[in-house]
Amino acid sequence: MKAWLLKDFGLDNLALGETAKPEPKAGELLVKVGAVSLNFRDKAIVDGFYEPHLVPKSLIPVSDASGTVVAVGEGVHRFKVGERVNSHLYSRWIDGEPGPDEPAHCFGMPLPGGLAEYMIIHQDSAVRAPDNMSDEEASTLPIAALTAWFSLVDYGQVQAGQTVLVQGTGGVSIFAVQLATALGARVIVTSSNDANLEAVKRLGAGAGINYRTNPRWEEQVLELTDGKGVDLLLDVAGGEGLNQSILATKAAGKIAQIGFLTGQTTTLNLMPLIFRQTTIRGIAVAPRSAFDRMNAFLNKHEIRPVIDQIYSFEDARKAFEHLARGAFGKVVIKVS
Numbered sequence: 270m271k272a273w274l275l276k277d278f279g280l281d282n283l284a285l286g287e288t289a290k291p292e293p294k295a296g297e298l299l300v301k302v303g304a305v306s307l308n309f310r311d312k313a314i315v316d317g318f319y320e321p322h323l324v325p326k327s328l329i330p331v332s333d334a335s336g337t338v339v340a341v342g343e344g345v346h347r348f349k350v351g352e353r354v355n356s357h358l359y360s361r362w363i364d365g366e367p368g369p370d371e372p373a374h375c376f377g378m379p380l381p382g383g384l385a386e387y388m389i390i391h392q393d394s395a396v397r398a399p400d401n402m403s404d405e406e407a408s409t410l411p412i413a414a415l416t417a418w419f420s421l422v423d424y425g426q427v428q429a430g431q432t433v434l435v436q437g438t439g440g441v442s443i444f445a446v447q448l449a450t451a452l453g454a455r456v457i458v459t460s461s462n463d464a465n466l467e468a469v470k471r472l473g474a475g476a477g478i479n480y481r482t483n484p485r486w487e488e489q490v491l492e493l494t495d496g497k498g499v500d501l502l503l504d505v506a507g508g509e510g511l512n513q514s515i516l517a518t519k520a521a522g523k524i525a526q527i528g529f530l531t532g533q534t535t536t537l538n539l540m541p542l543i544f545r546q547t548t549i550r551g552i553a554v555a556p557r558s559a560f561d562r563m564n565a566f567l568n569k570h571e572i573r574p575v576i577d578q579i580y581s582f583e584d585a586r587k588a589f590e591h592l593a594r595g596a597f598g599k600v601v602i603k604v605s
């Protein structure tokens with residue numbers, strides 16, 4: 270089959286080639302990939318700063334895929350040939366608390382990803398793709414939408430009338446705006462781009478702050494919340510900015526630590542954390558059960574993914590370059 274193979278770190282080492290078409294073993298589905306979407310994780314893996322010691326050489330990259338079941342292994346009962354499915358990043362985390370080694374079973378690294386004509390998904394981790402979405406749309410859900418959902422609903426338990434802060438206008442954040450708005454929350458968004466701040470208001474955000482022109486953005490958040498801070502903050506930026514996130518969150522409020530766009534380490538100022546009694550939880554997407562619940566909610570609220578651009582399979586490298594420049598919502602690659 271045709272597949273993009275990462276033979277070494279760096280986008281220059283991502284090449285279109287041929288590799289053996291996989292055979293489904295017991296319990297597995299062979300999926301003809303319709304589309305994949307890119308996440309920052311995929312770019313970080315290609316660039317060699319996401320757990321580089323775990324990256325096989327070579328690797329079929331990109332975790333998030335949507336496609337059609339074309340063959341099944343022995344004992345498969347959850348899906349039939351012809352049905353449309355989504356991959357689920359943490360392929361063994363089905364429900365409840367995560368196990369100790371979930372990252373060892375993730376698509377797109379170390380397991381082969383979806384940037385190929387076919388991929389294997391175990392029936393237990395596959396999720397029915399929403400009927401009302403194309404493969405391109407459904408491919409955006411496994412990480413970006415589900416991380417926003419788990420942060421807002423399972424962890425954040427956001428209630429109507431509460432205030433949520435969302436950082437940036439990338440994949441996770443745009444879904445967070447859409448989902449939090451549908452939950453009845455008031456959403457504040459930070460972005461480096463004023464045009465994007467206007468665009469998120471059309472998706473339901475109530476206020477926007479440009480974090481480039483307002484580097485002390487947490488002060489503006491306090492002004493917008495009567496000096497209290499937000500109930501829940503989705504931190505995708507990481508780095509030293511976590512200290513600002515604590516100041517922007519209300520006393521006994523919650524931070525979902527999702528990302529590390531500005532750095533994988535931070536020097537934490539403990540006194541504000543202690544005095545404000547903030548809860549910070551690391552987020553690693555979600556179990557499959559949350560994916561099923563999220564899809565029902567997306568359907569009920571008629572939420573459609575925001576796709577910035579769709580690239581052809583041959584133009585996969587251009588899609589990675591687009592993600593690196595910054596995208597409003599998701600960058601998708603149509604595979605077949």
Ligand SMILES: NC(=O)c1ccc[n+]([C@@H]2O[C@H](COP(=O)([O-])OP(=O)(O)OC[C@H]3O[C@@H](n4cnc5c(N)ncnc54)[C@H](OP(=O)(O)O)[C@@H]3O)[C@@H](O)[C@H]2O)c1
Binds near residue numbers: 439
């Ligand atoms: N832990 C998890 O389960 C999980 C799941 C998904 C993603 N993540 C992580 O979350 C982060 C975002 O992922 P993504 O896929 O949504 O990325 P993405 O689509 O590439 O979005 C990146 C966006 O973040 C914004 N940004 C960059 N620096 C910022 C800063 N200092 N403050 C506020 N916003 C900033 C920019 O928005 P503007 O252009 O509007 O400024 C940029 O477009 C990454 O670190 C990713 O690895 C983690």
